[in-house]
Amino acid sequence: MDELIFPILTETDVRLPLYLTSVGHWDHQERMARPEGFPDYQWLQVQSGEGELTVGGRRYVVRAGQAMCLFPHEAHSYGPLSKRWELTWAAFGGNLSGELLAQAGIAQSGVYSTTDRELLLSHLRSLLGCAMSGRPFSGIESSKLLYQFLLDLMKSVYVSSPSAEQNYSRLRPVLDYIERNAHRPIAIGELAAEAGVSPQHLCALFRQTIKMRPIEYVNRQRVNRSKELMIRDPGLKMQDIAALVGFESPSYFGSVFKKMEGVSPEQFRRMHRTH
Incomplete structure (x- = not known):
């Protein structure tokens, strides 16, 4: 069923770092041409069928499992190549939008393959349900859902290199x-x-x-363990803590700890002393 929702945005909503401007679902997306672009970021997830996108002087074929990401005010057009081209989409703004997309490896408009289409569709359906609810503070709730969606793009999008989810799988044994x-x-x-x-x-x-x-990751693990020991066993000497968590010397432990935490181990212990 076709659905299109433009949520009511309050002055508070549009000051949020992320806010939803529209969300919807088309059983069959018709051809769309925007020579002046669109004012917001858009994510359009293809559920079935095949279409095409033209943006930035390039033409892309877009299939199920892929998505179109469109940046604001950039001329583009898209339309179906099959009898049915089913899309679920969201449009959004806020000063955090571009930064979170960039962290997912999305630096420009184009077509992106996704490793977990159902996860992303679940987020989009939640945004649609929230926008349709008409509940008080739905703008704030939509902002929270949008943040979760954009964070999960980091795990679920193929760019020029393997997705973060694939890399985490390779690093898991390490x-x-x-x-x-x-x-x-x-x-x-x-x-x-x-x-x-x-x-x-x-x-x-x-x-x-x-x-x-x-080695930074290893030292972060060691520093976190040292903090637990300091709080759990206030009687332990710093040199013993350094040895227990794997640092070769107390001085190296102290320098790494201060670089990461901004305070010395002794200062950290004093700040967390309960008596």
Whole structure:
């Protein structure tokens, strides 16, 4: 069934970092041409059939499992190539929109393949239901749902490289290995062997997926464990804590801790002292 909802936006809603401007579902999307573009960001998820998109001087074929992402005020046109072209879509604005899309690897208008179409459709249906409800504060609720949707794009979109979800799957054995062995020195070669890749490739996977180098991730694990020990056992000396969580020396522990937390281990302990 065709559905189209334009939610009522209050002054408070449009000041949110994300807000929904329209949402809907077409059993069959008709041809659409916008030489002056559209004022908001759009995500159009294809459920069935095949269509085409022209944007930025390029023509794309769009199939089920793919989506069109359109940036504001950019000329575009799209239309069906099959008898039925079913779409569910949302349009949105707010100063966080472009930043969250960029974090998912979406830097321009175009066609994007998705690894979990049902997850994204579930989010879009929730946005549609919220917009249709007419409940008080539905604008705020839609903003929360929109944020969840855009975060899940980071896991579910193919760009020029594998999706974050694929990279996390490849890194999972490494992350588990770190969890089990962070209390002792760990060589980069050990971690690479767990993933079955070279050390250089492992570093690239970490930077691409977790936005830090492997040793940074290991040290973050160690620092978090040290904080737990400081609070749980106030009598432990810092040098003992450093050794228990895998740091080679108390001085290195102190410098890493301060760089990550902005305070020394002793200052952190004082801030969390209960008596």
